[in-house]
Amino acid sequence: MVLDPPLASPLIGRLAIIGIGLIGSSMLRAARARKLAGTLVAYDGSEGVRARTGALDIADLVAATPAEAVADADMVVLCVPVGAMGAVAEMIGPHLKAGAIVSDVGSVKGAVLNALRAHLPEGVHVIPGHPVAGTEYSGPDAGFATLFQNRWCILTPPEGTDEAALAALSGLWTAMGANVETMSVEHHDLVLAITSHVPHLIAYNIVGTAADLEEVTQSEVIKYSAGGFRDFTRIAASDPTMWRDVFLNNREAVIEVLGRFTEDLIALQRAIRWAEGDKLFDLFTRTRAIRRSIIEIGQETAAPDFGRERG
Numbered sequence: 001m002v003l004d005p006p007l008a009s010p011l012i013g014r015l016a017i018i019g020i021g022l023i024g025s026s027m028l029r030a031a032r033a034r035k036l037a038g039t040l041v042a043y044d045g046s047e048g049v050r051a052r053t054g055a056l057d058i059a060d061l062v063a064a065t066p067a068e069a070v071a072d073a074d075m076v077v078l079c080v081p082v083g084a085m086g087a088v089a090e091m092i093g094p095h096l097k098a099g100a101i102v103s104d105v106g107s108v109k110g111a112v113l114n115a116l117r118a119h120l121p122e123g124v125h126v127i128p129g130h131p132v133a134g135t136e137y138s139g140p141d142a143g144f145a146t147l148f149q150n151r152w153c154i155l156t157p158p159e160g161t162d163e164a165a166l167a168a169l170s171g172l173w174t175a176m177g178a179n180v181e182t183m184s185v186e187h188h189d190l191v192l193a194i195t196s197h198v199p200h201l202i203a204y205n206i207v208g209t210a211a212d213l214e215e216v217t218q219s220e221v222i223k224y225s226a227g228g229f230r231d232f233t234r235i236a237a238s239d240p241t242m243w244r245d246v247f248l249n250n251r252e253a254v255i256e257v258l259g260r261f262t263e264d265l266i267a268l269q270r271a272i273r274w275a276e277g278d279k280l281f282d283l284f285t286r287t288r289a290i291r292r293s294i295i296e297i298g299q300e301t302a303a304p305d306f307g308r309e310r311g
């Protein structure tokens with residue numbers, strides 16, 4: 001997978017990325033490679049991450065404070081865990097220039113929109129976003145420029161969002177290789193609960209259960225994990241802070257989907273108990289067709305390495 005060539009002139013004057021982990025560092029790398037911003041500014045709350053960002057040379061400036069990071073920025077993208085969005089918004093709020101666009105990449109959108117609105121001043125454009133692309137790795141070394149290629153990026157513009165600001169943010173994601181879709185925060189949070197949040201919870205649960213079972217020792221878990229279980233262990237290796245925050249901030253939708261999931265699981269349990277082979281066969285046939293249609297539209301990911309290509 002390769003990136004398109006650099007642009008002749010940048011899309012954004014000054015772009016500030018706050019939180020230089022997997023997603024923030026991938027944005028810096030993609031924006032740098034394609035020359036999408038006149039000046040690329042990075043800031044992270046961790047001194048070690050700031051030093052590493054400097055050493056990796058993926059930004060034009062590594063700011064020492066949140067105020068320095070957003071000063072004169074045309075666009076600011078928050079790439080911190082969902083639970084830290086409000087605190088970061090509070091720190092940058094007074095230092096944003098009028099007309100700046102503030103977005104984020106959090107995996108939950110309703111809670112983040114509320115947190116941003118509570119702390120950001122009038123006169124800045126708040127447009128939450130979520131690139132539906134990632135891996136189980138974290139930190140500035142984990143990022144790569146092609147992460148967003150041919151992936152969805154969902155934007156959730158609040159009613160009355162300025163069209164030019166939306167076009168600028170959408171243009172950035174498109175230039176980083178993503179396909180942009182817009183929807184409401186409520187719809188986003190329900191859809192992602194089904195397609196991402198509950199699947200992660202299931203992975204955390206099955207790996208935890210296997211590790212807890214007395215007769216299945218840790219070494220056996222590792223030894224026999226070449227099959228489907230291995231895919232679950234990859235997902236269950238995802239960042240604990242990030243995923244704790246996802247579940248704490250999308251509780252309603254996750255609980256709704258879990259209720260439905262539990263009912264369906266019990267129906268499967270009954271089918272097994274009563275040896276209703278047709279029921280099992282019909283479901284497995286339907287799910288196989290779903291997997292094949294995902295592959296046809298090119299949205300599948302190759303576990304266990306998530307088809308990563310470093311750019």
Ligand SMILES: NC(=O)C1=CN([C@@H]2O[C@H](COP(=O)(O)OP(=O)(O)OC[C@H]3O[C@@H](n4cnc5c(N)ncnc54)[C@H](O)[C@@H]3O)[C@@H](O)[C@H]2O)C=CC1
Pocket residue numbers: 018019020021022023024043044045046049079080081082084087088105106107108130131132133134135136137138139140239242246
């Ligand atoms: N990991 C993934 O696969 C995906 C993650 N996301 C979302 O992107 C966001 C970032 O995730 P990752 O890049 O994976 O995380 P990460 O753990 O790799 O990086 C997060 C960075 O934020 C910094 N940070 C934390 N609190 C901060 C604060 N108060 N002020 C300044 N910096 C702070 C940390 O030091 C860390 O360097 C999360 O909101 C997550 O939900 C979205 C799509 C995919």
Ligand SMILES: O=C(O)C(=O)Cc1ccc(O)cc1
Pocket residue numbers: 106107131132133134135136196235306
């Ligand atoms: O690693 C995986 O399988 C993922 O599902 C990555 C991912 C994690 C969180 C998101 O909000 C979006 C994508």
